[in-house]
Every structure is written in structure tokens, then in C-alpha cells.
Amino acid sequence: MRVLVCFKMVPKLEDLLDEDWQVGEGLGPELSYAKMIINPDDQSALELALRLREARSPEETYLAALSLGHSDQARRVAQSLLALGFNQVGLISRDGQEPFAPDVAALRLWPWAQRDFQLILTGARSADGQNGLTAMYLAELLAYRLITEVIELRAGAGGKIEVESLSDEGLVSQNLLGPSVLSVGNAPSAFLRVPSLKDRLKSAPLAPEILAGPQLAGDSFAELVGLERPDRRRQTRLVSEGGAEEKAALILKALNDWGLR
Amino acid sequence: MNRAEIVESLKKIVGPDRVITEEGLLKEASVDRFRKYENICGVYTQPLPAAILYVEKSAEVAELLKWASSQGVNLVPRAGVSATEGGLETVVPDSVVVDCSRMKRIISIDPVNMQATCEAGVSLQVLDDKCRALGLTTGHSPQSKPLALMGGLVATRSIGQFSTLYGGIEDMLVGLEAVFPNGQITRIKNVPRRAAGPDIRQVVLGNEGGLCYITEVTVKLFPYYPENNHFMGYLLADMKLGFEILREVMVKGYKPSIARLYDHEDGAYHFSHFAGDNCVLIFMAEGPAGVAQATAAGIKALVEAHPECQAVDPKHIERWFAHLNWDPKAIAEERVEIKETQNIGHTTEISANWSELYPIYQAVIKRVRAEVPDLTLLGGHSSHGYINGANIYFVYYYNLVNIKPEEEISKYHLAIKKIIVEETLARGGSMCHHHGVGKHRVAWIKEEYGSSYYILKTLKEAFDPNKIMNMGDIWPIE
Ligand SMILES: Cc1cc2nc3c(=O)[nH]c(=O)nc-3n(C[C@H](O)[C@H](O)[C@H](O)COP(=O)(O)OP(=O)(O)OC[C@H]3O[C@@H](n4cnc5c(N)ncnc54)[C@H](O)[C@@H]3O)c2cc1C
Numbered sequence: 001m002r003v004l005v006c007f008k009m010v011p012k013l014e015d016l017l018d019e020d021w022q023v024g025e026g027l028g029p030e031l032s033y034a035k036m037i038i039n040p041d042d043q044s045a046l047e048l049a050l051r052l053r054e055a056r057s058p059e060e061t062y063l064a065a066l067s068l069g070h071s072d073q074a075r076r077v078a079q080s081l082l083a084l085g086f087n088q089v090g091l092i093s094r095d096g097q098e099p100f101a102p103d104v105a106a107l108r109l110w111p112w113a114q115r116d117f118q119l120i121l122t123g124a125r126s127a128d129g130q131n132g133l134t135a136m137y138l139a140e141l142l143a144y145r146l147i148t149e150v151i152e153l154r155a156g157a158g159g160k161i162e163v164e165s166l167s168d169e170g171l172v173s174q175n176l177l178g179p180s181v182l183s184v185g186n187a188p189s190a191f192l193r194v195p196s197l198k199d200r201l202k203s204a205p206l207a208p209e210i211l212a213g214p215q216l217a218g219d220s221f222a223e224l225v226g227l228e229r230p231d232r233r234r235q236t237r238l239v240s241e242g243g244a245e246e247k248a249a250l251i252l253k254a255l256n257d258w259g260l261r
Numbered sequence: 262m263n264r265a266e267i268v269e270s271l272k273k274i275v276g277p278d279r280v281i282t283e284e285g286l287l288k289e290a291s292v293d294r295f296r297k298y299e300n301i302c303g304v305y306t307q308p309l310p311a312a313i314l315y316v317e318k319s320a321e322v323a324e325l326l327k328w329a330s331s332q333g334v335n336l337v338p339r340a341g342v343s344a345t346e347g348g349l350e351t352v353v354p355d356s357v358v359v360d361c362s363r364m365k366r367i368i369s370i371d372p373v374n375m376q377a378t379c380e381a382g383v384s385l386q387v388l389d390d391k392c393r394a395l396g397l398t399t400g401h402s403p404q405s406k407p408l409a410l411m412g413g414l415v416a417t418r419s420i421g422q423f424s425t426l427y428g429g430i431e432d433m434l435v436g437l438e439a440v441f442p443n444g445q446i447t448r449i450k451n452v453p454r455r456a457a458g459p460d461i462r463q464v465v466l467g468n469e470g471g472l473c474y475i476t477e478v479t480v481k482l483f484p485y486y487p488e489n490n491h492f493m494g495y496l497l498a499d500m501k502l503g504f505e506i507l508r509e510v511m512v513k514g515y516k517p518s519i520a521r522l523y524d525h526e527d528g529a530y531h532f533s534h535f536a537g538d539n540c541v542l543i544f545m546a547e548g549p550a551g552v553a554q555a556t557a558a559g560i561k562a563l564v565e566a567h568p569e570c571q572a573v574d575p576k577h578i579e580r581w582f583a584h585l586n587w588d589p590k591a592i593a594e595e596r597v598e599i600k601e602t603q604n605i606g607h608t609t610e611i612s613a614n615w616s617e618l619y620p621i622y623q624a625v626i627k628r629v630r631a632e633v634p635d636l637t638l639l640g641g642h643s644s645h646g647y648i649n650g651a652n653i654y655f656v657y658y659y660n661l662v663n664i665k666p667e668e669e670i671s672k673y674h675l676a677i678k679k680i681i682v683e684e685t686l687a688r689g690g691s692m693c694h695h696h697g698v699g700k701h702r703v704a705w706i707k708e709e710y711g712s713s714y715y716i717l718k719t720l721k722e723a724f725d726p727n728k729i730m731n732m733g734d735i736w737p738i739e
Contacts, residue, residue: 017583033580035534073533191601194637196660197630 001159002062004117005049006109006138007042009067009074010127011035036073041123044190045182048153049121050084055155064088066112068105070210078208083195089208102129106137108213113142119161119176124149124185135183145180151187262332264355267311270332271357274324279363281313290358293342293349295670295701298605301596302666308354310337315363319438319446319476325359326474327444329729337731338470340381340413343405343587345608346699348417348469352733361412364476371482372397376435376451378479381412398485400427403695407588412475417697418467422585423518424645425511426547427483429695431466438477439465442725451479464720469697470731472724484549491546491557492578495570496539500524501619503540504643504651506564508615510544511646515560519545519582519644524622526640527656535577542570543578604637606658607674609681613690614650618643622653624684633676635660645694652694655681675701698735706737 011034020030038046046065053061063086067074070091078089092108113120120142122135132148139146152164161176166186184190195203235258239250255261262270271280281287291307292300299306311334316322329336335353339360342349351358364380370392371377377399379388386407389399402421403409409419415437420429427433436451449462465473497503503522510520521543523531528541542564546556564570599605613621622641629639638658645652659673682692682705692702692709707714721736732738 015580015584017580020580033534033574033576072537076529076533189601191598193602194604194658194660197636197639 001056001060001119002064002115002117003049003052003119003121004113005042005045005063005065006113006120006122006134007046007065007067008039008105008123008126009036009069009071009077010039012037013127036071038077038192039123039126041125041185041187043123043192044187045121045123045184046081046084047190047192048150048184048187050193052153052155052161053085056159060159062087064090064117066090066092066109068092068094068108068213070208075208079203079206080195080200082206082208083199083203084193085199090211091208092211093213102131102133103137105134106141109134109138110141112211113138118179120144120179120181121150122181122183124183132183132185135181139181142179142181145178146183147174147180148183148185150182150184151190153182262334262355264311267332267334267355267357270328271312271314271325274328275314275316275321279315279317281315282311284309286313290339290349291351293344293347293699295345295347295350295607295674295699297596298599298661298669299666301600304666306667307350307352308356310351310358311355313339313358313360315360317363319440322359322440322474322476323444323446326440326442326729329357330442330444330727333727334729335732336470336474336729338412338416338474340410340416341384341405341408343408343413344417344699345696346693347701348697348699348731348734350700350733352700352738359474361474361476362410364412365410367391368477370395370397374451375482376479377482378451378477379411380477381410381415381475383411385409385411385414392482393485396485397482399433399480400483401430401433401480402586404586406586408592411478411480415466415475415478416469418695420645420695422644423545423547425520426516426518429645430480431463433480434462434466435479435481437462437465437475437479439473439475441473442727442729446476447473448477464724467697469699469734471735472720472730474730486548486550486553489547489550489553490579491553492575492582493544493546493557493561493564494573494575494578495542495564496536496573497542497567497570498539500540500622502567502569503542504615504619504622506542506567506570507643507646507651509563510560511648511651513559513563515556515563517544517556517560518547519543520646521642521644523642524640526638527642528640530638530640530656531581532577535573539571541573545578545582603661604658605661605669606638606656607677608654608656608696609678610652610654610694610696611681611685611690611692612645612650612652612694613685613688617688617690618651618653621684621688621690625653625655625681628680628684629657629677632680633657633659633673635662635673654694678702700733703733703735703737706735 011031015034049063053063065081065086070093074091078091081089125132147163147165149166150163151166154162156162162173163176164173237254239247268282287309288305290313291305291309335356337351337356337358339349339358361382364382366380367383368378392398400423402423403419414430415434436449438448440446507520507522523541525538525540528536532541544560546553636659641653641655643651643653657677661669664672685692686708692705710717
């Protein structure tokens with residue numbers, strides 16, 4: 001069985017100073033000084049994949065990991081995934097200017113995901129994106145089944161894989177019947193393990209593959225036509241005088257003044 | 262005296278409300294961060310103390326110590342519980358843990374004489390924040406600043422991250438009050454200097470609760486100029502050159518507040534976003550604007566005369582530094598992470614003269630790599646420089662493979678500490694730079710002191726003849 005885990009590098013937001021959160025010229029906080037880490041949900045996806053292989057016969061489970069971008073930090077992380085026993089780690093080149101939109105990400109991952117992987121795991125949400133859409137787009141492109149909010153994978157009898165996921169109704173357990181995309185979210189007890197120095201040394205001759213990204217012109221689900229900052233100005237007027245009726249009138253007037261009514 | 266009798270006596274001394282005998286709390290009180298894995302797993306291997314006692318006044322402490330001396334009951338003083346070397350372990354059955362965290366009165370912040378006096382249970386973070394609001398600082402900034410209390414910081418001879426400018430706690434402490442096992446309350450007055458015989462503050466400083474109970478401390482204050490801080494960072498390929506540059510900075514007479522050198526492993530842990538596989542040199546200059554500028558310019562010229570060093574954007578250093586301290590939230594997060602990943606980290610800090618630092622560093626790394634299994638990180642940094650040498654803070658993480666919780670220490674942590682201590686002592690260094698001896702470096706204490714162990718031994722015999730003060734810490738139980 002071939003398993004692919006798609007992971008994303010995200011900034012460690014705890015490292016920012018207060019001044020980095022002041023939105024200046026750009027459209028968001030100043031992230032250039034933040035350390036990059038594997039997105040927490042993606043770490044869980046990587047760990048669940050490693051556990052699945054341990055639970056099945058390890059020889060029968062081929063593990064690959066794939067990410068967009070090949071910065072030095074991404075390469076380091078990729079190297080440590082090789083040390084943890086991933087058979088293959090690919091880093092797809094991406095144009096630095098390209099917005100990190102979920103549809104674009106899915107399109108970039110798609111050609112590699114098509115290479116005979118029966119199981120594709122991703123984190124449900126990224127720390128900086130939070131839209132949860134990449135897995136959905138990817139499943140649509142591949143025409144695979146999608147299970148969201150996955151929290152556990154188990155090797156069942158007869159080579160079956162049992163997936164546990166959260167739904168509005170509660171915990172759902174199901175056996176995988178065909179190729180699937182699993183979006184892993186809020187999995188408890190699924191911190192990514194740490195490779196030992198010996199494993200790192202052993203895997204030093206291996207290297208992540210730098211993969212050329214596909215040309216995307218015209219292929220995106222949507223075309224970006226503009227960005228605008230939402231108007232988040234706040235105004236306050238204290239209404240303390242008068243009885244209830246008078247207060248209601250004053251509130252109404254304020255709403256009118258502010259164009260909110 | 263049996264446990265019940267001990268508890269009854271304690272209740273008579275301080276009243277029932279301040280004597281805690283709840284089993285869960287006693288278990289936690291039997292260890293410190295040395296046995297953090299056992300603690301996380303809920304496995305406690307040390308004899309449980311009979312009680313935890315919260316003291317509030319010096320007179321009460323005096324009565325307690327006199328009683329313990331007469332009954333032979335072992336007392337383990339406790340402050341902020343950030344000890345890392347087993348200083349808080351209750352190795353003697355039915356010990357009493359004597360906690361000073363309720364002695365938290367700031368007695369004075371004196372901007373004329375530039376000193377602050379407070380009770381032993383005052384948090385350094387609280388004291389320094391109060392001083393900073395007045396444009397002053399204690400200059401003390403250990404990474405445990407949000408956790409540690411003033412009594413504990415004095416008891417362990419702690420040191421902060423700005424030590425190259427402000428010194429260790431021994432340079433900051435002006436005077437104090439301490440209670441000795443015979444019930445004697447002693448006060449050492451607050452003066453700029455004295456030559457009236459030996460400096461007796463040193464008997465109290467670093468005693469780790471083995472000689473006396475600290476109840477009050479006075480520390481120096483300095484003006485606080487954060488707006489003048491200059492951060493500098495450089496990448497370089499090897500530690501040997503790094504030590505040479507650190508030495509050059511110190512020997513030429515510069516006084517940066519921070520002078521640090523990280524090896525590539527420890528560096529990768531902290532600085533993966535800009536350091537690649539390099540070692541990292543870090544400096545911070547502070548003080549009045551002109552002094553800070555001149556210090557920064559001098560160090561910059563000195564480091565940049567070495568073409569092997571590549572400057573990094575100082576904003577990286579500033580951001581890294583802003584998040585270095587450990588608060589209770591970080592401790593709680595670490596617990597979860599250790600439990601989940603079964604990967605744990607510890608540290609051991611030593612000091613040595615300049616000529617021995619690199620040989621010690623090399624020997625330790627080589628031996629630990631060869632002799633200890635399951636390592637995931639082995640590195641170190643130097644974070645406190647002096648005219649004649651510096652410290653090395655070895656950092657090691659390992660995966661916990663096929664062990665019971667109580668085997669973590671012997672299989673990994675002590676095995677590594679032993680190598681570090683052996684290699685340091687063999688080259689004339691000190692096995693403890695700032696965490697204290699605790700209960701786990703006692704095995705080498707005689708080697709550490711050599712012939713001067715006579716002085717240390719005599720101190721214990723003179724001040725604690727009935728062996729009631731934190732037995733097994735610093736002094737071996739013989
Ligand atoms: C995350 C972390 C970072 C750290 N960073 C640093 C650092 O940068 N620099 C540094 O020097 N240390 C550091 N330490 C070690 C530790 O914080 C220091 O040793 C500190 O001084 C302990 O203070 P405490 O108040 O927590 O004392 P405790 O841990 O409660 O006690 C420490 C020792 O002092 C004794 N003691 C406590 N109170 C008294 C008293 N009133 N009278 C007599 N003896 C007493 C205890 O018996 C024990 O032996 C760090 C520890 C942690 C966990």
C-alpha cells in the first residue's frame with residue numbers, strides 16, 4: 001500500500017514580538033523573523049502514517065511525504081522525515097509570489113498525488129490558513145473519497161484500514177474501501193516523533209527530491225482579481241441618559257449616523 | 262518521631278492550616294525537575310515527606326529549625342520549585358518540606374541607595390517588573406525568572422542571562438537574613454563593601470538549604486535602559502574559533518550583557534530559521550546610550566575582523582531572546598510534549614578556563630555520542646563569559662526506549678551527566694556552573710573540592726551538627 005502525506009511549513013507565531021502583529025505595509029503580520037515548523041495538524045498526519053505502517057507489515061507500506069516549497073527549513077524537515085523512515089520526501093518548487101491558496105496548493109500537489117497512492121493524508125487546517133479546503137480540492141481533483149476530521153487510523157483484520165473521525169453526530173469509525181483522502185484534525189496524542197541522531201546519520205546519504213511544479217496558468221479554480229482590507233474600524237458612543245425608550249432612540253440614531261441601518 | 266507525631270508538632274508551631282499532608286502534593290514535593298519524567302508518569306521513587314509546611318515569619322522558621330534539630334527531623338527548604346539537580350528530593354524518610362513562597366513581601370525598593378529588599382518568597386519576575394516600572398532593574402535574568410523566588414535564587418548561586426555585565430547573584434547580593442539550625446536569626450547588613458574579615462554572605466549563598474534557611478535578601482539595582490539595547494548575531498563554522506572570539510571579547514575588556522556561543526546542534530534547535538548548519542555567536546550591548554553604542558561597535562569590529570563570521574539580521578536575535586524564559590505555561594506544555602513524544606531533554610552546566618573549554622566540549626560530545634543510546638540532540642552553548650574562562654551548558658535530548666519511568670535517570674540522564682562531570686574535572690574545571698550540586702553531583706563533590714573539601718565539610722559540621730538541613734544535598738550522607 002502506498003501512503004502519501006502532504007504537509008505544509010507554517011510560521012511559529014509564538015515567536016513574534018508585539019510589534020510584528022502591527023499590520024504595516026503588507027497585508028498581515030511581519031513573519032520574516034519567525035521560525036517555520038510543520039503545521040501541527042500535518043504533524044499529526046505524518047505521525048498517524050508512521051503508526052499505521054508500524055501496525056501493518058512495514059514492508060507492505062510505502063510512505064511518502066510531499067510539501068510545497070523547498071526553503072532551507074523545509075529541506076531540514078524533509079531530511080528528518082527521511083530519518084524517521086519515510087521512503088520518499090518530495091519538495092515541490094513554487095514561485096515565491098504565488099499566493100498560498102488552497103485550490104492552487106491542491107493543483108500543485110495533484111500530479112504527484114496521482115502516482116498510485118491509495119491513501120492521502122493532510123492536516124485539516126493550517127495554522128496560517130485555517131480554511132480546511134486543500135484536502136477537499138485534492139479529493140475532488142483525484143475523484144477520491146474524502147473523510148474529514150480524522151483523529152485515528154487503525155490496521156484492521158485482513159489488511160483493512162479503520163478510520164476514526166469526528167462528526168457533528170459523534171465519533172465515526174469506518175473501514176476504508178477504496179483510495180481516499182483523509183484530512184486529519186485535532187487528533188489527540190499524535191505529536192510527531194523525533195528521529196535519533198543515529199537515524200539521522202543513517203539517512204544522511206538520502207536527500208529529499210526537489211520536484212518541478214506544474215505550470216498552472218489558467219488551471220486554478222479561481223482567478224485572483226484583487227485584495228481589499230476589510231473595514232474594521234470601531235466606534236463607541238456611551239448611552240447613559242434617559243429611560244429605556246430614550247436610550248432606544250439614541251441607539252437607533254447612532255446606528256443611522258454610522259450607516260448601519 | 263513517627264510521621265503522625267511530626268505532623269502534630271508542626272501544627273503546634275505554625276497552626277494546622279499551613280501543614281499540608283495531602284498525598285498527591287507530598288508525592289510532587291518529593292522530587293524536582295531532575296525527576297520530571299517520573300513526575301509526568303506519576304511514578305514516585307523517593308521517600309514521601311511527612312508534610313509540606315508554609316512558613317511566613319523568621320521567628321517561626323527559628324522555632325521550626327530548633328525543633329527539627331532537637332528531634333533530628335530532616336528539613337528540605339523550598340522556594341519556586343525550579344531546581345533541576347534534585348535539590349528538592351526528599352531522600353530522608355519523613356522529611357519536612359519548608360516552603361517560603363508565602364513570604365512574599367517586597368520590603369523596599371530604594372532608588373537612592375540602589376538596592377531592593379524583599380522576603381525570600383518574592384518572585385524575581387514580580388520584583389524586577391516593579392523595579393522596571395521605576396526605571397530600574399535587578400539585572401538578574403535567569404531563564405527561570407517567571408518561576409524562581411529570591412530565596413531559591415540565592416540558595417543555588419544562580420546566574421542570569423545578562424551575567425557578563427551584571428554578574429551572578431553573588432555580585433548582586435548585598436545583605437540578607439538567614440536562620441540557622443540552632444534557631445539563631447542572623448542578619449548581614451547592607452553596605453557597599455566590607456573588609457571586616459571573611460565575606461560571610463558566601464556561607465549562605467549557594468548553601469542549597471544545607472546550612473541555613475534564607476528569609477530575606479537585599480540585591481543591588483541598576484538603571485534600566487531597554488531602548489539602548491544592541492543585538493548582534495554571527496554565523497560561523499566551528500566551535501574552536503567561537504571560543505577564541507568569545508575569549509577575545511572578554512579579555513579585551515568589553516562588557517556586553519550577553520555573550521553566547523551555540524554549537525551547530527544546539528544552534529539548529531534554536532535558530533533553524535537562519536543558522537543552517539552553523540554555530541552561532543550572539544551579543545547584546547546595553548547600558549547608557551554611549552556605552553552601549555561603543556560596546557556594540559567594539560565587539561562588531563572585533564568579530565568582523567574574522568572573515569569566517571557572517572553577520573545575521575539582529576532582529577532575529579531580538580525575537581529569539583524575547584521568548585527565552587520559561588513560565589508555568591511552558592512547563593505545562595513540556596509535560597504534554599514529553600508524554601506524547603517520549604522524547605525528553607535535560608542539561609548539565611560546567612565551567613572551565615579558556616584553554617580547557619574546547620577540549621572539554623570535544624571530549625564530552627565524542628564520549629556521549631559513543632556511550633549513550635537513543636540520543637536525538639546532543640549539543641551545547643556557552644552563555645556566561647569571564648576574564649579567565651566561561652561556562653558550557655550541555656543540552657541533550659533522547660527518546661525513551663524500552664524503559665520503566667524510574668530507569669530514565671540511570672539509562673540516560675545520569676549516564677550523560679557522569680561523562681560531562683568526569684571530562685570537566687579531569688581538566689580542572691568545575692562540575693557545577695549555576696544549577697548547584699543538588700543530590701546527583703554529590704558523588705563527585707570531594708573531587709570537585711580536593712583539599713579544600715575540609716572547609717566545606719567543617720561548615721556543615723559547625724552549622725548543622727544534627728544533620729537536619731537538606732541531607733544528601735552538596736554533602737554526601739556518610
Ligand atoms: C526552565 C528553567 C530554567 C532555568 N534557568 C536558569 C538560569 O538561567 N540560571 C540559573 O542559575 N538557574 C536556572 N535554573 C535553575 C533554577 O531556576 C535555579 O536554580 C533557581 O535558583 C531555583 O530557585 P527556586 O526559587 O525555584 O528554588 P527551588 O527550586 O525551590 O530550590 C532550589 C534549592 O534551593 C534551596 N532553597 C530554596 N529556598 C530556600 C531558602 N529559603 N533557604 C535555603 N535554601 C533554599 C532548596 O532546598 C533547593 O536545594 C533554571 C531552571 C528551570 C526549570
